Amino acid sequence: MNFIVNGEKQVLETATLADLLQALEYEGEWLATAVNGDLVHREDRADTRLADGDRIEILSPMQGG
Amino acid sequence: MLTLYDTELSSRLLLGTARYPSPAVLSEAVKRSGAGIVTVSLRRETSGGKTGGAFFELIRELGVRILPNTAGCHSASEAVLTAKMAREVFGTNWIKLEVIGHHDSLQPDVFELVEAARVLTDEGFEVFPYTTDDLIVGEKLLVAGCRVLMPWCAPIGSAAGPRNPSALVAMRAAFPDIPLIVDAGLGRPSHAATVMELGYDAVLLNTAVAMAGDPPAMAEAFAKATDAGRLAYLAGMLEPRDMAVPSTPVIGKAVFS
Numbered sequence: 001m002n003f004i005v006n007g008e009k010q011v012l013e014t015a016t017l018a019d020l021l022q023a024l025e026y027e028g029e030w031l032a033t034a035v036n037g038d039l040v041h042r043e044d045r046a047d048t049r050l051a052d053g054d055r056i057e058i059l060s061p062m063q064g065g
Numbered sequence: 066m067l068t069l070y071d072t073e074l075s076s077r078l079l080l081g082t083a084r085y086p087s088p089a090v091l092s093e094a095v096k097r098s099g100a101g102i103v104t105v106s107l108r109r110e111t112s113g114g115k116t117g118g119a120f121f122e123l124i125r126e127l128g129v130r131i132l133p134n135t136a137g138c139h140s141a142s143e144a145v146l147t148a149k150m151a152r153e154v155f156g157t158n159w160i161k162l163e164v165i166g167h168h169d170s171l172q173p174d175v176f177e178l179v180e181a182a183r184v185l186t187d188e189g190f191e192v193f194p195y196t197t198d199d200l201i202v203g204e205k206l207l208v209a210g211c212r213v214l215m216p217w218c219a220p221i222g223s224a225a226g227p228r229n230p231s232a233l234v235a236m237r238a239a240f241p242d243i244p245l246i247v248d249a250g251l252g253r254p255s256h257a258a259t260v261m262e263l264g265y266d267a268v269l270l271n272t273a274v275a276m277a278g279d280p281p282a283m284a285e286a287f288a289k290a291t292d293a294g295r296l297a298y299l300a301g302m303l304e305p306r307d308m309a310v311p312s313t314p315v316i317g318k319a320v321f322s
Contacts, residue, residue, distance in 0.1 A: 006109040029075040030121045032107065032150035037142075041151045047267070057109065059150050060117025061124070064106025064134045065081030065221070065271030 018045040020056065022058040032059045067267055069244055070159065070191040071131070074101040076290045077261070078231060078253050078315075079132065079246065080284065081271025088123050090280050098284035102130045104161055104269065106137075107151055108266055121154075121266045134161040139183035141175070148185050148305025160185060161215070163195045171221040171249075175202040179209050188208025193215075195248050198232040200239050207243065215248035215269065218260060224252025225261055237264045254290030256284075262302065266301060 003010045005024065014020040017033060017040055029059075033040045034057040041047050068072045084159035095103055095254030105124060112252040123130060133151035138144035141164060144311050148160040162182055163301040170218035173196055182192045187208060194206050198216045206214060216236055227233060228250070237245060252288045257268045268291055277283035 006111065008297050022296035026110065027113060027308070028115070028118045032153040034146060034150060037146060039146060039153065043151060046083060057150075059107040059147075059154070061121040061154055062106050062108045062117060062281050063081075063083035063120065063137055064104050065083045 001050065001054075003050065003053070004055045006056070006058055015049060016046055017048040017050060017056070020050060021045065021058070026058060028060070030060055033057065035057075069102075069193075069267075071189055074130075076098075076101045076288070077267040077295055078257075079104065079248075079267060079269035080274065080286050081269070082124065083271055084275040085280055086307050087122070091275075092123060092127060093286040094178070095129065095282040097281040097288070098274070099288050100129060100284075102132050104132045104134050104271070105155070107136050107154060108125055121252050126283070129147065130159070131155050131157055131163050132159050133157065133180075134195075135163050137165065138163060139165055139168075139177075141177040141184065141207060144181040145175070145184050145188075148181075150256025151201045152190070158189055158191045159193065161188050161193045161195060166206065173197060173217075175199065178202075179191060179205045182206055182211050183209040193246070195228050198236050200236060203236060203240060205231060206303035207240075212307065213246065215242045217249040218247045218256070219248045219252075225250055226256035233260060233263050233265070251271070251287075254286045257287050258290040258297070261291055264298050 012023050014023050036055050067077050076099045078098055078100045079102045080098050101135045131154050135147040138147050140204040144164045164174045166172045166178040178194055182194050185192050192211045193213050194211050195215050196202055196220040203214050211322050218227040230275055244266045246269050250275050251257055251270045274280050274283045
């Protein structure tokens with residue numbers, strides 16, 4: 001399936017958001033995720049099924065003013 | 066003691082965490098500032114979560130309260146989603162709400178700001194809105210549920226200092242019971258002292274410390290200036306006069322001729 005992950009095209013065979021994070025080697029409790037503009041809580045990632053064309057945002061802490 | 070959303074804080078300086086020359090300098094600057102709150106942000110993670118994780122660990126070790134921001138957002142909907150994602154990461158209902166109207170001026174889009182503040186308050190957030198010194202916008206932010214206002218005194222990162230002190234005075238007078246924090250535009254410790262002398266409750270700054278020659282020393286200088294300004298405000302300052310007034314009593318002065 002085709003996904004847009006953090007603005008970049010990715011072709012992956014992953015069924016859920018949790019699978020996608022694992023496939024792209026994301027790790028850590030400090031990540032926040034959204035699919036098609038909606039927040040997906042940490043505990044819901046394994047149950048969040050992805051569809052072709054989904055836009056996924058994966059954010060983490062950084063410096064800010 | 067400064068109280069923000071029922072949290073008592075001994076420091077009246079809030080410090081940003083961006084643009085320091087190194088993580089170690091950032092850490093030292095936060096310690097020297099005595100700040101009880103630091104601002105942080107969220108960005109796309111491109112290296113499997115490791116970059117953000119290292120920064121998050123550094124901040125957690127400082128033992129200060131975290132105020133995530135929505136910097137870079139240009140619409141209410143974007144800011145609301147970013148705030149929710151920040152709550153997921155940082156585990157706090159606090160959010161420094163920035164909705165930028167133009168990428169050059171970085172001036173807040175106050176219309177989107179008010180809308181985002183309303184939505185986020187309904188979602189249980191405690192909103193710290195980055196706003197202008199416009200009184201009507203301030204009123205609408207309060208109606209939207211904000212219990213703190215954070216007006217700029219000059220554009221973000223400009224280091225220009227208070228460009229319109231009269232407007233800041235008017236805002237202080239209009240909202241006597243609301244904590245007011247000057248956010249953005251402070252360049253020197255004297256700027257911080259000036260706005261604190263006007264009765265502002267706290268200052269939030271970043272670039273002026275981070276880009277200083279010696280950020281930890283500048284952080285301490287800002288902390289001292291902030292405290293000095295607050296103390297002066299409480300002490301009651303003399304109003305300027307047009308004419309000279311002798312400070313040494315003239316009664317009893319010797320007459321030699």
